[in-house]
Amino acid sequence: MLGFPDGRGPPQPAFDLAAAMSVGGRIAQAVAPLLAHTAVSGAAFGASLAATQVACMSLRISAATVLAPQTIGVACVVGASIVAGQASRRLDLMGRLGVHHSMVGSGYTTRKEDLIADALVGLSFFRVAGGNFRSALPSDVRFPGALSGESVPASGKAYANEWQRRELLRLFRRWGCHHCGSRRGRPIGDHMPPNMSAHGNTKGRLGPLNWQEPDEVVNRGLRSTIGRLPVVGRKLRLAPPKQRYYPQCESCSQKQSAAMRNWKKVLVFHFGGPRSQYFAGAFVGLRHALAHGEGTPAAGRPWRWSKVVDALMKPVREFQREFSDVVTIKKR
Ligand SMILES: [Zn+2]
Structure with a gap:
């Protein structure tokens, strides 16, 4: 009978590399969508606030305009939170289905409850983090600026x-x-x-x-x-x-x-500065990452970077295919 003299079987390695890599891979898979969602929705939130600031500048509305922070400023933060949420939702479809949202078909619709939840999450975080709605508007140099705080x-x-x-x-x-x-x-x-x-x-x-x-x-x-x-x-x-x-x-x-x-x-115009309220968009993205595609055809599917790359490359591949078809027909 084959065996070890002491009858305890083969010696176990002190560190199981394969198991550690497997755990590391699972953690990376779990963290990847969180990072991607917060980054994409945070960027969409910042870009929306910058765009609304430019629009306000062209309409000559500033942080010093009467009632503008309480009305237009709030609307800008709500709009930016909704845009951040939609960007996150579209990223989720790409990460789980490997397609752009326009290719999902009738199974994908923008839900009213998502828009409301994103607006509330964005607004709440913005305020809790000390955000001032003046900062969503451009500054009028004759009055306290959009970023005015301590003096x-x-x-x-x-x-x-x-x-x-x-x-x-x-x-x-x-x-x-x-x-x-x-x-x-x-x-x-x-x-x-x-x-x-x-x-x-x-x-x-x-x-x-x-x-x-x-x-x-x-x-x-x-x-x-x-x-x-x-x-x-x-x-x-x-x-x-x-x-x-x-x-x-x-x-x-x-x-x-x-x-x-x-x-x-x-x-x-201003770029906001180092203020924590601008992470409100990232929190909206986190909400979508933790929802795991709920309410979409992607619900429950695993999230993969490779699918995001596939979805982004699909239009390029289609263009290449159409281009090669045209070249082939012309050659004939
Ligand atoms: Zn200045």
């Missing part, structure tokens, strides 16, 4: 002192310019409201009013009323609204000077 108390119309400059540098390095998000160069302490709006120009004319700030609106109304009074108006002067410094880049500062000088509305 430093200003001492009237004077330039920033040493401590204020240090604080502004800290905020600028962390969040960037409050109008465009740039972190290049040295920050400038941008007075908000601008000196011209708070104190008036050399002729005493006050600059543009920020209708989103009730304090400034009341202050302007009182100053205007008192100024019209026959005797008191010449003697009584109401204090200007309290000003704050916001970190600003040199380019936006120059645009702001020109805008104030020429009484013109100048809008600037």
Whole structure:
């Protein structure tokens, strides 16, 4: 009888490479769709917000437009969340069926409940992560920017002192310019409201009013009323609204000077900056990755990168086939 002298069978290897590779492969297969979905939906979310910002710029709507953040800003985030969800859903069909969604046929429809769920997930994460709907809109350089957050108390119309400059540098390095998000160069302490709006120009004319700030609106109304009074108006002067410094880049500062000088509305585009709310799109994608194709013809099918590549290459292969057919017919 064949066997080992001690009767315990062959010695077991200390590390089973085949088993480890098998476990590693299973983990990679489980993680791959999660990574792909979050990346695709995150990119779709960012691209949608950038596109809506461009559309708002062309319509002259900014973060400083009255009620725009509460209406258009919310709509932009909802729209971007829905686009992110649809991108994720289409990726799921490619990863599970190996075809583009247009080839799936009547079995694939856009479900209303998916649109609502994606909008809610995107909106909720955006808010929970501290997102401000102003940031979905372009900045108007005459008012606090779309990315304005922390600021430093200003001492009237004077330039920033040493401590204020240090604080502004800290905020600028962390969040960037409050109008465009740039972190290049040295920050400038941008007075908000601008000196011209708070104190008036050399002729005493006050600059543009920020209708989103009730304090400034009341202050302007009182100053205007008192100024019209026959005797008191010449003697009584109401204090200007309290000003704050916001970190600003040199380019936006120059645009702001020109805008104030020429009484013109100048809008600037921004890329959002390092803010966690922009991961809202990735969370929408995660929802679809964890649904495993539910409600589509791909439900329950395994997700594979090779199928995504197949789906992407299909139109190329079809074009090659049609092209070779045309060449063959011409040769005949
Ligand atoms: Zn800037």
